[in-house]
Amino acid sequence: MRFNYLLCVVTLLCYVYGGTSAIFTIKNNCPYTIWPATLTSRGGSIPTGFELGSHAATTLNAPAGWSGRIWARSACSYSGGRFHCLAGDCGSGQVACNGAGGAPPVSLIEFTLNGDGNKDYYDLSLVDGFNFPVAVAPRGGCPTAICPVDINNRGCPNELAVRDGRGGVIGCKSACIAFNQPQFCCTGPFSTPETCKPTNYSEIFKRQCPQAYSYAYDDKSSLFTCPAGGNYLITFCP
Template structure:
């Protein structure tokens, strides 16, 4: 390993050691029970949230590929949820579509490109079930501002995507490459535009990065609000 590469690794390691954990606050403003869920590479969790209840937890710096979502109409006997089900109250894996997703990666570093940045987004790539707001607790302006998806997507959902409790995504529904984008570049479709037209700052298909991915400084605290 070169001297410069070694310095880069030391620099990145130092940033992660000195960076503090981010607090994630999840609140339910919906007039119905939401079973909140979280999944990260290092663990997960879940809570039943009645109206106006909150759940708070810390996420360590360097965490990526993480998401928070809400589940609806879950059964106490563990037999599942109408939307977003992960098989248990405290999730250890991603939930089943459809579910509105808050996605994040904290304190990310790419030498020469960016240092100690958080990335966050609301994604409808897995469909939609609950209106959501996601972003920093204290807006800093620019790209570090909370984003919302509160359109009546369930009510306006195209018939071929409509399922109990939500609006499914076209990849899960049709399993076609033009919707799933598994093998190289792809673009928007008529079905992805249905979601994008209603929530312009949310992901509508897997490669919808330019208008859907946002950043905040590392160490920012975040909130997820169901039915903001």
């Protein structure tokens, strides 16, 4: 939802795939293995899912004009020949997501490369909830976007919490995902920036990660830009 709105804003005048490609360096700073994944909305394809051990890193080459999202999955295993994750699963049954998005709650990193004004646009979105602390650090002096707090274990209300088989919190839903009500989802009579305002639930995310989107119209403090052609370090558990 939030991603579609962002894409509409920043690509209104830019439908040409020219420009400079970018390199995403994905780093796992967590003390356990994760399985990052990507979903392409526009532009050429990049790997859609892979395993990344603790403190390991890998690079992805994103073509010029690429738009999409990146997230991470955890607590993953094979069962009956199918790959499944308790957090962030994309439902493909494989390590590669192959065009499927992650099931909320997931912390999303969203990019539009070579967008309007020959800029890269990037943000962190908790609109659908949270599952990992994450940071996006552009190389070259542009602003870093960071959500450094593990909201799963610091303030996630019981009614939003997603738990594993042992009762541990592995994700924190947004109020929209948990309750599916217009005032939380910015739909129906709440579908404009004037009518959809922060709620007590979105403020839980915003207080701990002020640079991340906490609800659909949280643009002023959460959308970042950089001259096109930059490279980016994306760190889970920064």
